[in-house]
Structures are given as C-alpha cells and as structure tokens.
Amino acid sequence: MAIASNTDTPTNRGWYKRNEIAITPWLFLAPAILFFAVYVIIPIFQSINISFYDWDGLGEARWVGLDNYVELMDDGAFEVSLWNNLKWLLFYLLAIPAGLFIALFLNQTVAGIRIYKSLFFFPFVLSQVVVGLVFSWFYLPNEGLLSGILGWVGLGPVNVLGDPTLATYGIIAAGLWPQTAYCMILYLTGLNAVDPEQVEAARLDGAKGWKMLWYVIIPQLKPATFIAFVVTIIGALRSFDLISIMTNGGPFGQTRVLSFYMFEKALSEYGFRMGYGAAIAVVLFLIMLFFIAYFLWSMWKEDTDR
Amino acid sequence: MRSMLKATVASLTLAAVSAGGAFAGSHALSGDLKIFLDTSNPAPRATMEAMIADFAEMHPDLNIETTVIDREAYKTQIRNFLTADSPDVATWYAANRMRPYVEAGLFEDVSDLWAEEDIANNLASTKGAMTIDGKQWGVPYTYYQWGIYYRKDIFAELGLSEPTTWEEEKANCAAIVASGRACYTIGSKFLWTAGGWFDYLNLRTNGFDYHMDMAAGNVAWTDDGVRQTFANWKELIDMGGFVANHQNYSWQEALPFMVNGEAASYLMGNFAVAPLREAGLTDDQLDFYQFPAINPDVALAEDAPTDTFHIPANAANKEAAREFLRFVVSANVQTEINNGANLGQLPVNAGSAVDDDKFLNEGFEMLSSNSPGGVAQFFDRDFPAEMAAEAMQGFQEFMVFPDNLDDILNRLEKVRARVYK
Known part of the structure; x- marks a missing residue:
C-alpha cells in the first residue's frame, strides 16, 4: 500500500512541474522574443510586402509586383548609392588597423596614460551630428582649416564636400575618427588579455618588432578583431547621420548611401513612395543578411571548434 | 419652497441671458480646438500665439490648445497626425503641396467658407491656389513676393x-x-x-x-x-x-x-x-x-508662395475650426499679423492694409499691378x-x-x- 502511494506521486505532479526544465528557458526568453518579433522580424516581412506595392503612405496601395525592383535596376541614383555603400564598407575598415596601432601605442605605462587614452577615446563619445558639423567646418572651401593647411604647403583650396568625386571620401574620413576610437578601446581591452608568458617565450626565441606583432600578438587579439570587424561593418551600413548633416546626400545626390536614399524616397519632405523605399530597404537588408550570416557562421564555427 | 422657486427663476434667467449673449457674438463656440502650427521661428511663432490669444478672448468657452512643431519636422509629421490624431486646424502650403492630402481625403472641403460674401470678395486673388478639382481646401494667411x-x-x-x-x-x-x-x-x-x-x-x-x-x-x-x-x-x-x-x-x-x-x-x-x-x-x-x-x-x-490653414477631415470641432479660419482671413487680423513687427509679409485680404515697409510696398505693387502673366506658387509647390x-x-x-x-x-x-x- 505504502509502495503504491510512493509510485503515484510523480504522476500527481502538475504539468508545469513535469516540464519545468524545458519550459523555463522559454519563459525567460519570451519577452525578448516577443519584442524582437514585433519590432524586427514582423517589420522585415511587412517591408518586403510593401515593396511590391505602389503606395504613397496615405491612399490606396496598388499591387505592382516586381515593378519597383525593375525600376531600381535602371535607377542611376540607386547605382550611385550602392557604390557609395561599397566605398563605405571598404574604407571604413581602415578603422581597425588604425585603432590597433593607436592601442599598441597607448598600451604602455607612463605618467598620465589614462588621460591620453581618454583623449583618444573622446571622439567616440561625441554625437555623430557634432562630428559631422565639426568636419563640415573643417572642410569649408575657403574658411576651413583644411584649406588653410593645404595653403601652407602651396596647394590650392579644395572643396571636399562640394566635389562629387571627393565628398563621399570626406564623409568616410569624418566617420573614421570616432570609429577608430571605438576599435582602439576594443584592442586596448584585448591587449590586457594577451598572455605575457607567450610573449616571453617568443622573445626568448628571438621574435621582435613586426614578427612579434604579426605572429604572437595579433593571433591572440582575434576575438577583439572579430568584434571590431562586426561593429565597423554595421557602422558602415548605418552611415546615415553623417551624410544627412554634412551634405544632405548632395552635391546632386552623389553622397547618398542606400539607407539615405531609402529615407529620401519614402520619408523625406518630397518622398511619397513607400513601395520604392521599401524595395531599397530590402536590397539593403539582403546586403546586411550576407554579413550577418557570415558573422553567425563564424561564431558557430568558433563554438564547435572548441 | 419659495426660495427654491426663486432660485429656479434666477437660474433660468441667467441661462437665457448667457444664451442671448452668446448668440449676439456670432456663435456659441465651446469644446476643444486643437491647432497645429509650423511657424517655429521666433517672430512668426509669437505672431501666431498672439493672434490665437485674441481669438480665445472672443470665445471664452473654447478651450484652445496650440502645438508648434519645427518647420522642417512638420513636413514629415503632418502625414502622421492627419491620419492618426488630427488637430482641428493645421498650417500647410497652397497648390500642389496640398494635393496628396486632398486626394487622400485628409483635408476638409471648405468651399462653403469661400462662398461666404466676405471671403469671396476679399480673397479672390488666392482662390486659384487653394482650388483642386473645383473645390477649396483651406484658406491662406500670408504670402510674400x-x-x-x-x-x-x-x-x-x-x-x-x-x-x-x-x-x-x-x-x-x-x-x-x-x-x-x-x-x-x-x-x-x-x-x-x-x-x-x-x-x-x-x-x-x-x-x-x-x-x-x-x-x-x-x-x-x-x-x-x-x-x-x-x-x-x-x-x-x-x-x-x-x-x-x-x-x-x-x-x-x-x-x-x-x-x-x-x-x-x-x-x-x-x-x-x-x-x-x-x-x-x-x-x-x-x-x-x-x-x-x-x-x-x-x-x-x-x-508668390502662399502659406495656408486647413481643417483636417478627421477634426473633432469643425465648427470652431471654421470660425477660426474666418477670423484668420478677416481684414483686421490680416493687417495685424502681416505687419512689419510680425510676419513682415503681404496680407491676403484685399481689405487689409499693407504695412509701411519699402519692400512690402514694392512687392505688393509688383504683384497687384505688374504681374499680368499670373502668379505662381513656387517650384516645389507647383510641381x-x-x-x-x-x-x-x-x-x-x-x-x-x-x-x-x-x-x-x-x-x-x-x-x-x-x-x-
């Protein structure tokens, strides 16, 4: 009798108790999943849906199939934006080596090093809007500091932001200033984790200078490099504020990137084309998806290699 | 019993008097009137606020709520507030710039106001700029050369x-x-x-x-x-x-x-x-x-770009909004808000006086007598x-x-x- 009652107890436990191990993680994840779904996943599908319509955001939406995408293929401004995005992706990565070298330079113990470090980190604290304003003054064709400096070495004034071929590079240079600071901080923390014993061993084996850096230090900084790469790529793809402040997409649309072009077409003063804007957003999303897939894949590989 | 009767009589009399008083002053306007403005620069903002204060004084039972939005931000926000949470009166621009909202049915047809004698006679010069599909969709409050x-x-x-x-x-x-x-x-x-x-x-x-x-x-x-x-x-x-x-x-x-x-x-x-x-x-x-x-x-x-007031189609208090539009275009108000100390622009009402400013006078002269070809709005308002x-x-x-x-x-x-x- 006593034995029977003992075997009964497990079946008497509640449903939740029985499935506690399986359910609890989902309960904790539920708020995040809910918000991620409502604010990220569902809007992605909504955007894809809108991109098949001709819609001004107010009246009736009209189904146009792939027309928006067909038009994109033939749109010179879209092409310019796409190329500019590539320029951003490529040149923005300069922040990684630049940040590494500043970090190596600052990774020493001298009096007041904390002050130097914070000074180098300072641009990252500034709002992008302020960075954009400061650089657009720096670039001013006549009064700007850049023209002044070029004047001393005998070069004529150059209108960086007014020249369609130079303007994008000028904005990227402005963006590199805070981004380099960000990468520097990542590497500074990475350098703290470098194993002194390995450095010691390498030194005994006669490694120094570039060889030491390339074969001993940098491999140990791999996690920091990965994070720096991720934030820089993402930073390059969301390069919106600087462009809006410094050139407003001009001169004649030559500094637009996809995110800015999407905003202009869909949401700005003269933009009434939600479908077309959504189509641009979908293209941008596909580009991002490529990088996101790569990031996820490399993180997964990292995990399984261990 | 006697005192109660007395009180009833007194309250009835009071009601009659107040009703009579309200009828004397055109309409008994009450409730809320929400006004959205894009006049965010300091001088125009002060002008508008003073004008609205005058209107409020004329209609003490009306609870007016004014919101001033940055002029550039307004251009994108208007699409949201016209569809979602409409004010009763909103500023905007004439001609093609109002077309998207007219076509989406978000602006109230105010042709009835334009049929009123005061407005029909005095605002004829800007009627074309306010007309789409043969109807008028708002009233102008200022323009400039x-x-x-x-x-x-x-x-x-x-x-x-x-x-x-x-x-x-x-x-x-x-x-x-x-x-x-x-x-x-x-x-x-x-x-x-x-x-x-x-x-x-x-x-x-x-x-x-x-x-x-x-x-x-x-x-x-x-x-x-x-x-x-x-x-x-x-x-x-x-x-x-x-x-x-x-x-x-x-x-x-x-x-x-x-x-x-x-x-x-x-x-x-x-x-x-x-x-x-x-x-x-x-x-x-x-x-x-x-x-x-x-x-x-x-x-x-x-x-000569014209700035305008409109009644959103979803407005709650359209009666008060119409009265406000009548007030804004009336000759005296037009003289006042467009003078050099305020907007410093041209009044839209033919019965108004142009402030004694050399640029306003020259502009008024030019537009009224030396522009026989016609008056356009502006490139981004006409196209x-x-x-x-x-x-x-x-x-x-x-x-x-x-x-x-x-x-x-x-x-x-x-x-x-x-x-x-």
Missing part, C-alpha cells in the same frame, strides 16, 4: 541702375564680375533655391502658361523652350555670375556673401530681408527689383513632389557642371514619364 534683393551701394559705386531687360541684367552682371564680385549669392545645398532661379528664368523665357503646363506634365524636359531657359541660365553661370561652391551652403549661409559685399544681389523671397537687416544692412544699402524681362513677348509673372525633388537636384548639378545639361534633361524626362502617368 520673390525678386532680386540687391546692394544699392555697390550698384551706385559701379554706376549701375535697376535692370528691366535681360541685356541690362547681363551688362550689370558683367560690370559686377569685373569689379571682383559675384553678381548673385545662392546656397543650393538644400536645392530649392535653385528652383527659384529656374522658376524665374522659365517664366521670363517661356511665360506663365508654359511653366504651368510643364508643372502639369504636358511639356517635355527636352523641349526647345526648356533648353532656351537653360541656355539663358548658362550665360549667367559662364560669366561667373554665381558665388563659387554654392552647393555647400544653405540659403542662410549664403547671406554673408551679400552682407560682406562679395556678392551684389540675391534672388530670394521677402523673408531674406529680416536677416539681411539684422546682419547690419540698412535700407540705404539694400533694395529690391523685379526680375527683368527676358523674352519681350511673354507677360511678366511672379512667384509634384517627386518631379520637384529630381528636378531641383538636376538644377544644382547644372549650376556646378553646366555641360551635363543633356544628361540631366534626359534623366528628368524619364522621371516625367513616370510621375505623370
């Missing part, structure tokens, strides 16, 4: 006088360039300033009807008339008429060139006068002339938004690289084919 503001002292120094023909304009410009200055300052970073130049060159070269036909999409951008407009423009560009690097500047950032005497004139709206005066130019240094005739065969026509955005970008490119003209016009022609389908 465009034209060439110039440095009188520089003209005097070089022995120049106000030009009336294209030949004189070019001769003046040549003299100004020879003196080491630019003829015209302009900041084209935000594109619309170049739209002003196109408006005037096209109105003078091809006339008002052609220009409006273009706005309606009936004229190809590759048409010979358009090419002639750009050829005239190119003459000024090639002689070095415009300040260099204008693509970097906003219209405000282009003002110092004129203040410092590096440029002699500015094609602008009358709102440029206030900052020029604040920057230290006196009325002896600053003057105005009408854009000169180019093609003697076309009648002179002007740009559909998408066409305007592409075209103004093309104008900026043309002003920097005049040789790209064919490429620009072909591009715009492609846009035209899509926009006006």
Whole structure:
C-alpha cells in the first residue's frame, strides 16, 4: 500500500512541474522574443510586402509586383548609392588597423596614460551630428582649416564636400575618427588579455618588432578583431547621420548611401513612395543578411571548434 | 419652497441671458480646438500665439490648445497626425503641396467658407491656389513676393541702375564680375533655391502658361523652350555670375556673401530681408527689383508662395475650426499679423492694409499691378513632389557642371514619364 502511494506521486505532479526544465528557458526568453518579433522580424516581412506595392503612405496601395525592383535596376541614383555603400564598407575598415596601432601605442605605462587614452577615446563619445558639423567646418572651401593647411604647403583650396568625386571620401574620413576610437578601446581591452608568458617565450626565441606583432600578438587579439570587424561593418551600413548633416546626400545626390536614399524616397519632405523605399530597404537588408550570416557562421564555427 | 422657486427663476434667467449673449457674438463656440502650427521661428511663432490669444478672448468657452512643431519636422509629421490624431486646424502650403492630402481625403472641403460674401470678395486673388478639382481646401494667411534683393551701394559705386531687360541684367552682371564680385549669392545645398532661379528664368523665357503646363506634365524636359531657359541660365553661370561652391551652403549661409559685399544681389523671397537687416544692412544699402524681362513677348509673372490653414477631415470641432479660419482671413487680423513687427509679409485680404515697409510696398505693387502673366506658387509647390525633388537636384548639378545639361534633361524626362502617368 505504502509502495503504491510512493509510485503515484510523480504522476500527481502538475504539468508545469513535469516540464519545468524545458519550459523555463522559454519563459525567460519570451519577452525578448516577443519584442524582437514585433519590432524586427514582423517589420522585415511587412517591408518586403510593401515593396511590391505602389503606395504613397496615405491612399490606396496598388499591387505592382516586381515593378519597383525593375525600376531600381535602371535607377542611376540607386547605382550611385550602392557604390557609395561599397566605398563605405571598404574604407571604413581602415578603422581597425588604425585603432590597433593607436592601442599598441597607448598600451604602455607612463605618467598620465589614462588621460591620453581618454583623449583618444573622446571622439567616440561625441554625437555623430557634432562630428559631422565639426568636419563640415573643417572642410569649408575657403574658411576651413583644411584649406588653410593645404595653403601652407602651396596647394590650392579644395572643396571636399562640394566635389562629387571627393565628398563621399570626406564623409568616410569624418566617420573614421570616432570609429577608430571605438576599435582602439576594443584592442586596448584585448591587449590586457594577451598572455605575457607567450610573449616571453617568443622573445626568448628571438621574435621582435613586426614578427612579434604579426605572429604572437595579433593571433591572440582575434576575438577583439572579430568584434571590431562586426561593429565597423554595421557602422558602415548605418552611415546615415553623417551624410544627412554634412551634405544632405548632395552635391546632386552623389553622397547618398542606400539607407539615405531609402529615407529620401519614402520619408523625406518630397518622398511619397513607400513601395520604392521599401524595395531599397530590402536590397539593403539582403546586403546586411550576407554579413550577418557570415558573422553567425563564424561564431558557430568558433563554438564547435572548441 | 419659495426660495427654491426663486432660485429656479434666477437660474433660468441667467441661462437665457448667457444664451442671448452668446448668440449676439456670432456663435456659441465651446469644446476643444486643437491647432497645429509650423511657424517655429521666433517672430512668426509669437505672431501666431498672439493672434490665437485674441481669438480665445472672443470665445471664452473654447478651450484652445496650440502645438508648434519645427518647420522642417512638420513636413514629415503632418502625414502622421492627419491620419492618426488630427488637430482641428493645421498650417500647410497652397497648390500642389496640398494635393496628396486632398486626394487622400485628409483635408476638409471648405468651399462653403469661400462662398461666404466676405471671403469671396476679399480673397479672390488666392482662390486659384487653394482650388483642386473645383473645390477649396483651406484658406491662406500670408504670402510674400520673390525678386532680386540687391546692394544699392555697390550698384551706385559701379554706376549701375535697376535692370528691366535681360541685356541690362547681363551688362550689370558683367560690370559686377569685373569689379571682383559675384553678381548673385545662392546656397543650393538644400536645392530649392535653385528652383527659384529656374522658376524665374522659365517664366521670363517661356511665360506663365508654359511653366504651368510643364508643372502639369504636358511639356517635355527636352523641349526647345526648356533648353532656351537653360541656355539663358548658362550665360549667367559662364560669366561667373554665381558665388563659387554654392552647393555647400544653405540659403542662410549664403547671406554673408551679400552682407560682406562679395556678392551684389540675391534672388530670394521677402523673408531674406529680416536677416539681411539684422546682419547690419540698412535700407540705404539694400533694395529690391523685379526680375527683368527676358523674352519681350511673354507677360511678366511672379512667384508668390502662399502659406495656408486647413481643417483636417478627421477634426473633432469643425465648427470652431471654421470660425477660426474666418477670423484668420478677416481684414483686421490680416493687417495685424502681416505687419512689419510680425510676419513682415503681404496680407491676403484685399481689405487689409499693407504695412509701411519699402519692400512690402514694392512687392505688393509688383504683384497687384505688374504681374499680368499670373502668379505662381513656387517650384516645389507647383510641381509634384517627386518631379520637384529630381528636378531641383538636376538644377544644382547644372549650376556646378553646366555641360551635363543633356544628361540631366534626359534623366528628368524619364522621371516625367513616370510621375505623370
């Protein structure tokens, strides 16, 4: 009798108790999943849906199939934006080596090093809007500091932001200033984790200078490099504020990137084309998806290699 | 019992008196009136707030709630608040700029107001700009002239006088360039300033009807008339008429060139006068002339952008909103809010007085008697938004690289084919 009652107890436990191990993680994840779904996943599908319509955001939406995408293929401004995005992706990565070298330079113990470090980190604290304003003054064709400096070495004034071929590079240079600071901080923390014993061993084996850096230090900084790469790529793809402040997409649309072009077409003063804007957003999303897939894949590989 | 009767009688009498009083003052307006304004600059904001305070005093039972939104932000926010949480009255612009909202059914048809004698008689000049599909969708509250503001002292120094023909304009410009200055300052970073130049060159070269036909999409951008407009423009560009690097500047950032005497004139709206005066130019240094005739065969026509009040279709208190619109366009209010101490622009009511300011007087004179061709709004208000955005970008490119003209016009022609389908 006593034995029977003992075997009964497990079946008497509640449903939740029985499935506690399986359910609890989902309960904790539920708020995040809910918000991620409502604010990220569902809007992605909504955007894809809108991109098949001709819609001004107010009246009736009209189904146009792939027309928006067909038009994109033939749109010179879209092409310019796409190329500019590539320029951003490529040149923005300069922040990684630049940040590494500043970090190596600052990774020493001298009096007041904390002050130097914070000074180098300072641009990252500034709002992008302020960075954009400061650089657009720096670039001013006549009064700007850049023209002044070029004047001393005998070069004529150059209108960086007014020249369609130079303007994008000028904005990227402005963006590199805070981004380099960000990468520097990542590497500074990475350098703290470098194993002194390995450095010691390498030194005994006669490694120094570039060889030491390339074969001993940098491999140990791999996690920091990965994070720096991720934030820089993402930073390059969301390069919106600087462009809006410094050139407003001009001169004649030559500094637009996809995110800015999407905003202009869909949401700005003269933009009434939600479908077309959504189509641009979908293209941008596909580009991002490529990088996101790569990031996820490399993180997964990292995990399984261990 | 007796006291209760007394009280009832007293309250009845009171009710009758108050009702009578309210009927005496046109309507018994009550409830809430939500007003959204885009007049975020300090002076216009104060003007509007004072005007609304006057209106509130006339209607003590009305609870007025005013929201002032930054002028640029307003242009994107209006789409949200018209659909979601409508105010009862909102500011906006006339002509094509209101078309998207009219077509989406978001603005109230106020043709009934325009049928009222006061408004029909006194606001006739702006009726066309407020009409779409034969109905009126709002009322104007101010407008202003465009034209060439110039440095009188520089003209005097070089022995120049106000030009009336294209030949004189070019001769003046040549003299100004020879003196080491630019003829015209302009900041084209935000594109619309170049739209002003196109408006005037096209109105003078091809006339008002052609220009409006273009706005309606009936004229190809590759048409010979358009090419002639750009050829005239190119003459000024090639002689070095415009300040260099204008693509970097906003219209405000282009003002110092004129203040410092590096440029002699500015094609602008009358709102440029206030900052020029604040920057230290006196009325002896600053003057105005009408854009000169180019093609003697076309009648002179002007740009005079009109700012407007509308009732959103979803407004809750349309009765009070209509009364507010009547109040805004009434002769006295128009005189008051447009005077030099307030908006410093032109009143829309024919019964109003124009403030005694030399630019306002000259502008009023020009618009009422020397603009026989017609009065346009402005490039980005007459042309559909998408066409305007592409075209103004093309104008900026043309002003920097005049040789790209064919490429620009072909591009715009492609846009035209899509926009006006």
